[in-house]
Amino acid sequence: MQQESRIAPAKINLSLRVLGKRADGFHEIESLMVPLSSAMLGDVLYFDKADSYSLDCDVPGVPLDETNLITMAVREFERVSGKPCHWQITLEKNIPHGAGLGGGSSDAATTLIALNDLECGGFSDDQLADMGACFGSDVPFFIYQQACMVKGRGELVEPVHRPEISGQRVLLLKPSFGVSTPDAYRHCLDAKAVPGVDYSPQKMPWGEIINELEKPVFYKHRFLAEMKLWLLDQVEVEAAMMSGSGSTMMAFISDADVSDALLARARRELDPTLWGCSVTIA
Numbered sequence: 403m404q405q406e407s408r409i410a411p412a413k414i415n416l417s418l419r420v421l422g423k424r425a426d427g428f429h430e431i432e433s434l435m436v437p438l439s440s441a442m443l444g445d446v447l448y449f450d451k452a453d454s455y456s457l458d459c460d461v462p463g464v465p466l467d468e469t470n471l472i473t474m475a476v477r478e479f480e481r482v483s484g485k486p487c488h489w490q491i492t493l494e495k496n497i498p499h500g501a502g503l504g505g506g507s508s509d510a511a512t513t514l515i516a517l518n519d520l521e522c523g524g525f526s527d528d529q530l531a532d533m534g535a536c537f538g539s540d541v542p543f544f545i546y547q548q549a550c551m552v553k554g555r556g557e558l559v560e561p562v563h564r565p566e567i568s569g570q571r572v573l574l575l576k577p578s579f580g581v582s583t584p585d586a587y588r589h590c591l592d593a594k595a596v597p598g599v600d601y602s603p604q605k606m607p608w609g610e611i612i613n614e615l616e617k618p619v620f621y622k623h624r625f626l627a628e629m630k631l632w633l634l635d636q637v638e639v640e641a642a643m644m645s646g647s648g649s650t651m652m653a654f655i656s657d658a659d660v661s662d663a664l665l666a667r668a669r670r671e672l673d674p675t676l677w678g679c680s681v682t683i684a
Contacts, residue, residue, distance in 0.1 A: 405449065406520060407448050408516045410444055410447060410497075410505070410508040411438055411508060411547075412438045412503040412504060413543065414436060414502075415435050415646050416611050417610065417612050417613070418432075418433040418613045419432045420587070420614045431552065431555065433551070433553075434562075435504075435540075435543050436548075436684065438503075442682060443503075443574075445493060445496050445505055445509055447491055447493055447494075447513065447516065448491065448492040449520060451489060452488050452489055455488060455489060455491075456491070458490070459492070461493075464493070470506075471510035472491060472493065472510055472513050475514050475541070476489075479513075479514055479521070482525075483521065487517055487521060493509060500579075500581055500649060501576050501580060502581065502645040502646030503645060503646065504544065507534075508544045510544075511534055514530045514534060514545065518530060535556075548684070549561070567609075567683050568684065569683065571655050571656065571661070571682055573655055573661050574645070574650050574651075574680075575629065575633075575676050576678075577626075577629075577649055577675070579649060580648075586615050590617070595621075599627050599630065601616055611641055615644065615648070616643070619644060619647065626651060630642050630651060636664060638664055665678040
């Protein structure tokens with residue numbers, strides 16, 4: 403059997419509001435999440451038929467045990483389908499870790515979609531999303547591969563038709579450090595504001611953008627606040643915001659041709675080690 407490969411796209415949050423703490427310890431959220439064009443930024447998963455399941459990755463430090471979301475996806479698919487999944491999965495990481503871009507969740511969702519095809523599971527998208535919700539809050543979103551309103555702790559996903567957003571250009575900028583998602587949420591309801599930073603919604607032609615996790619994350623990681631202020635000062639930038647729980651900052655731009663110059667200037671004036679990628683909302 404030939405090797406199968408699948409691309410797991412990244413995502414960004416165009417809005418993220420935290421509505422309160424839930425009885426189960428999670429936070430109630432409301433977020434508009436959109437996938438990015440997978441050809442520009444995505445992990446690649448390779449599936450080879452094998453005598454037993456195994457997971458390999460080209461990036462040191464990525465856990466390859468039962469704590470990896472890919473393995474959790476395999477185990478959940480096996481449990482629900484009743485079929486053993488004997489595949490060697492090789493993960494090629496391109497989405498940075500701890501970036502707020504959903505890399506691990508996308509890998510898990512892509513695994514569920516691929517196994518449904520490879521093992522002739524016959525499950526619907528809703529059924530696959532229910533599987534993903536058992537072990538990862540952002541996993542259900544990636545099953546639908548389109549813009550979605552996400553509520554609850556992330557398990558309530560409603561695909562939405564937002565063609566006006568498709569094609570929006572975004573420059574992603576990430577410093578060398580990541581942000582822990584649980585840490586970002588821990589103080590989200592009582593975080594102090596960094597002086598001089600505007601956390602209010604920003605208007606775009608197609609709607610408002612806001613991220614209510616900026617306040618707790620910026621208070622701990624002041625460099626991200628500095629990045630937002632710097633981006634908003636650049637003439638090419640229409641709006642700027644953190645994605646998800648960070649640490650990626652997003653610069654919304656109208657012209658893709660300015661991306662390289664903007665990234666070069668950010669590295670020169672902010673941090674020479676910044677990771678950057680120019681992407682398009684799918």
